[in-house]
Amino acid sequence: MTDKLTIEIDGRACEAAPGEMIIAVADREGIAIPRFCYHKKLSIAANCRMCLVEAEQGGRPFPKPVPACATPVGPGMKVQTRSPKAIEAQQGTMEFLLINHPLDCPICDQGGECELQDVAMGYGDGLSRYSEGKRVVMDEDFGPLIATEMTRCIHCTRCVRFGAEIAGVRELGATGRGEHMRIGTYVAHTIAHELSGNIIDLCPVGALTSKPYRFTARAWELTEADSIAPHDGVGSNVQLHIRRGQVMRVHPRDNEAVNETWISDRDRFSYAGLHAADRLTHPLVRRDGAWVAVEWTEALTLVAERLKAADAARTGWLIAPNATLEEMYLAQALARALGCPNIDHRLRQRDFRGDSADPLLPWLGVRIEELQSREGVLLIGSDIRPEQPMLAHRLRKAVLAGGRLALVNPYRLDLTHPATQLVVNPDGMVDALIGIAGALDARVTGPLRDRIARVAPTPTQQAVAASLKAAGANGKGLVLLGALAAAHPDFTVLKALSYAIAAASGCQVGYLPTAANSVGAALAGALPQVGPGARPAGQVGLPVAEMLAAPCSTLVLWGLEPDLDLGNPAQAMAALGQADCVIAASAFRSPALEAVAQVMLPIGAFTETSGTYVNADGVWQSFQGAVAPPGEARPGWKVLRVLGNLLALPGFEYSDTAAVRAELAACCEGVQPDNTPAGDLSGVPPVGVGAGLMRIGNVPIYALDGLVRRSPALQRTPAMGAFSVSLHPEQASALGLTDEDHVEVRQGEVGVRAPVILDDRIPLGCARIPAGVAGSESLGDQIAPVSMTKA
Amino acid sequence: MSFRNAPLGVIHDRDKSTLFTSEIRAAIDTHIAKYPPEWKQSAVMPALTLVQEANGGWLTRDLMDAVAVYLDMPEVAVYEVATFYSMYDQTPTAKHKVCVCNSISCMLNGSEELIHHIEHKYQVKPGQTTADGRFTFKEAECLGACRDAPAVLIGKTYYEHLTPDALDRLIEGLE
Secondary structure, X not given: OOOOEEEEEOOEEEEEOOOOEHHHHHHHHOOOOOOOOOOOOOOOOOOOOOOEEEEEEOOEEOOOOEEOOOOEOOOOEEEEOOOHHHHHHHHHHHHHHHHOOOOOHHHOOOOOOOHHHHHHHHHOOOOOOOOOOOOOOOOOOOOOOEEEOHHHOOOOOHHHHHHHHHHOOOXXXXXXXXXXXXXXXXXXXOOOOOOOOHHHHHOOOXXXXXXXXXXXXXXXXXXXXXEEOOOOOOOOEXXXXXXXXXXXXXXXXXXXXXXXXXXXXHHHHHHHHHHOOOEOOOOEEEEOOEEEEOXXXXXXXXXXXXXXXXOHHHEEEEEOOOOOHHHHHHHHHHHHHOOOOOEEOOOOOOOXXXXXXXXXXXXXXXXXXXXXXXXXXXXXXXXXXXXOHHHHHHHHHXXXXXXXXXXXXXXXXXXXXXXXXXXXXXXXXXXXXXXXXXXXXXXXXXXXXXXXXXXXXXXXXXXXXXXXXXXXXXXXXXXXEOHHHHOOOOHHHHHHHHHHHHHHHOOEEEEOOOOOOHHHHHHHOOOOOEEOOOEEOOOOOOOHHHHHHOOOOEEEEEOOOOOOOOOOHHHHHHHHHHOOEEEEEEOEOOHHHHHHOOEEEEEOOOOOOOEEEEOOOOOEEEEXXXXXXXXXXXXXXHHHHHHHHHOOOOOOOOOOHHHHHHHHHHHOOOOOOEOOOOOOHHHOOOOOOOOOOEEEOOOOHHHOOHHHHOOHHHHOOOOOOOOOEEEOHHHHHHOOOOOOOEEEEEOOOOEEEEEEEEOOOOOOOEEEOOOOOOOOOOOOOOEEEOEEEEO | OOOOOOOOOOOOOOOHHHOOOHHHHHHHHHHHOOOOXXXXXXXXXXXXXXXXXXXXXXXOHHHHHHHHHHOOOOHHHHHHHHHHOOOOOOOOOXXXXXXXXXXXXXXXXXXXXXHHHHHHHHOOOOOOEOOOOOEEEEEEOOOOXXXXXXXXXXXXXXXXXXXXXXXXXXXXXXX
């Protein structure tokens, strides 16, 4: 069955695989066949009938034109896409499709980039014979991201199939029959899936359009620029659509190895944050308590003086993990040239006891593409759908293909596929892994050895262990550590156990990178123990938590908001308040920066700078600046270069990011991502999270960084409710609380008032209180005890 | 992956033994047993029929949702089925449903006349119930009785070769 066969399309000989559909062969050969319902990533519906072609096989013509999307190729097949019979069929279909479709393209948002418009021009008649009334369909409200105009719908059902097959949630359906058929939710509700924006691209007409973009520009006014999404560790390939120096919208670019054809809503709609009112547009210096706009020269001279005068050992550089590779490289070069080894990008990590033994260049462990062929995956501490929407989609594919997914998490996730969920409190995560390790007879040295030897694994843990072992035997097992694991006070222990489980089951270990350039940070050397080229640093500096615990006197904040992006905002703000000098480079002027900084340098955000991101599987993806930064803001790498010049440091003579990249690439020659630990992680005893009610501080999907937090449409989605405390109903009643109560939550000196939400996905003894959102600024560690009083 | 060869199952977190009555559950179960376990949702049509009958001839949204739960399928997939077929109603109906076939064979053989006749004589539009509540008048898609068109379905009985007078007599016979 694997033999190739040759068919003839429009007189051209084409090679095809048996079972392939005619349209797939034609697409590969560049032969145009009109279509609406066919999409290469979705199942075949064959309901639009636009792709009708004339065909014959073995000299016998098919009696009727056949749909190219649903007709498999066969030996001796001859296809004619433009024969009189085919053209007549296509024209007929087009006439039917246009019976009920409004012919008011000038007032439709899709006008100019509409598949129906294009195909009607190419295959339709110039005049309509239909003079009767057209049907009208009431619109539904699909929420803040997707605008609807259902009268324009031609029932291709791509959106319905996307929901069923890709998203795994049937939010949309085709109800009614014949002329009364309509696409909708039937019962009005917001479309909430994190990949739902893709139905905007799938819709061949103007029925589903982007709500934030709607009626703001026309397709022919836009110029295109390729870029890389700046949020999660996937580095989805995107295309920016720009008009007059403004990003109007973001579309996906096909890259089978990275994002296939899709992008997450976070990558699609975050661009709106670029137009936020609080963009930083001038270098600002604090004088007598007031912010004064100054020239760049003045601001940078001041910064250079401050950095030079500062005690290098008590200086700290905190770099956002979505800074570009070039920014990270220059920042660490500058810091280290000044004798400061304290540089870190692991803003939410709290346990650094494994630093000396950690792998030097941690990554996903397998290629992104290989995730979907894993047979057994153990996911530890990750709310995977909000954290890594595209990787969650790959894992869903793995499960649908028969793979087994087990999760160890401090709350139950809503997944769109079967999975074994071990829902435990934070300390229980360690216990659960010990159980799985015990079931696998895993051997470790150090304090966990006895616990693993003594443990009596539960049947669930044994089943998880068995599925990992079976997958590992085929070389298709994976143990993944997510963002909640990284924020865990016993992260090192979780890592040690992951390695033990992986070794005993033959699986690999992988890290889910928290942000767009988390892997790149190790290559650039934005770590206290790792220098450029992922080599051990000569002088080991302080990790982020220690820079803030015994506060450094001079701190540089690169691209982050200290009250939202750091693991312990209360501690961070206190430390920054005590520091002698805080220098902030930021695209946004946040109140927290205004409160603690002495100098604010405006740097370009996503789309406004050239650079490189290294994604979860270690692929370097470079992009160009597409629009100018607002006002006096400048790309971050230029700011660092000039700063280097002002400090008279050698080597800061780069003319563009390509030069920086080339220098770093030379330094990274032969360096491969590798999750093999550099030392023994298992010598670290668990400290435990402490006693009492435990906070689970997850970072909601649209709280990941400053840009998404400023996208109004994303902030209005159901995923971003108001700040609240989620408790298991039994836990709430034990605390004397109901779901209408408000509580005062406290992790340090300052408390915050929040409503209680009852949620049986939260384990007993825990309270889910999100991090990175308004309301969480005065709280402490993401996973730590929290006190609560009725307010 | 296609939801044609692998139906999208949704595991609903609800106790199935509280849905409907034990008789209805048993009746649905006999239909479920006809299909492979992963194709449980194939029983959606008989399930809707049973549930509609027990509810006096029409389906509420709650009942459709309950069917979705019982068959572990997405709610919207049940709505799709219930809104497609003319034998399911989503609004209250009278005890009797008079369904006149409006498809091509019946139309050529006089079903339009039957429809006009009912509309005028009983002052009721398709989909409506007569003022006295005697019956609900519906147009139905092809009843599959083309040979003996025009056909009308009243309750569960087919009547064929109908004229307006014959239809009147049938309607007068309804309790």
